[in-house]
C-alpha cells in the first residue's frame with residue numbers, strides 16, 4: 001500500500017448485515033441474517049454445501065440483490081462502497097481448462 005491511498009482503504013470498512021433475506025422462487029436460502037464485521041477483520045463463512053455461503057458473498061459483492069434486509073458499509077448502504085469490493089470465485093471461470101503449471105510457464 002502507498003501513502004497516496006485514502007485512509008479508508010488502509011483501515012478497511014465495517015460491514016453490517018441486518019435481517020438479510022434471500023429467496024429464489026419459493027426457496028428461502030437466507031433468513032434473518034444479522035452480522036457485524038468490524039473494519040479490517042478477516043471472517044470465514046463455513047457451512048454445508050448449499051447452505052447459502054456463496055449467495056451471501058454475492059449479495060455482499062453487489063452481484064445480486066437481497067429479497068429483504070439491509071447491507072451497510074459503515075452507516076451508508078454497501079452499494080455505495082462497491083468500488084472497493086473484490087470477489088474471487090471458488091472455481092476457475094475464465095479458462096477452466098487451463099492448468100496452473102501451464103499458466104505460470
Ligand SMILES: Nc1ncnc2c1ncn2[C@@H]1O[C@H](COP(=O)(O)OP(=O)(O)OP(=O)(O)O)[C@@H](O)[C@H]1O
Nearest residue numbers: 024025029047048049050051052053054055056090
Ligand atoms: N440463481 C439461483 N437461482 C436459484 N437457486 C439458487 C441460485 N443461486 C443459488 N441457488 C440455490 O441456493 C442454495 C444456496 O446456494 P449457494 O451457492 O449459496 O450455496 P453454498 O453454501 O455456496 O454451497 P457450496 O458449498 O456448494 O459452494 C442452493 O440450494 C442453490 O441451489
Ligand SMILES: [Mg+2]
Nearest residue numbers: 053054055090
Ligand atoms: Mg459456494
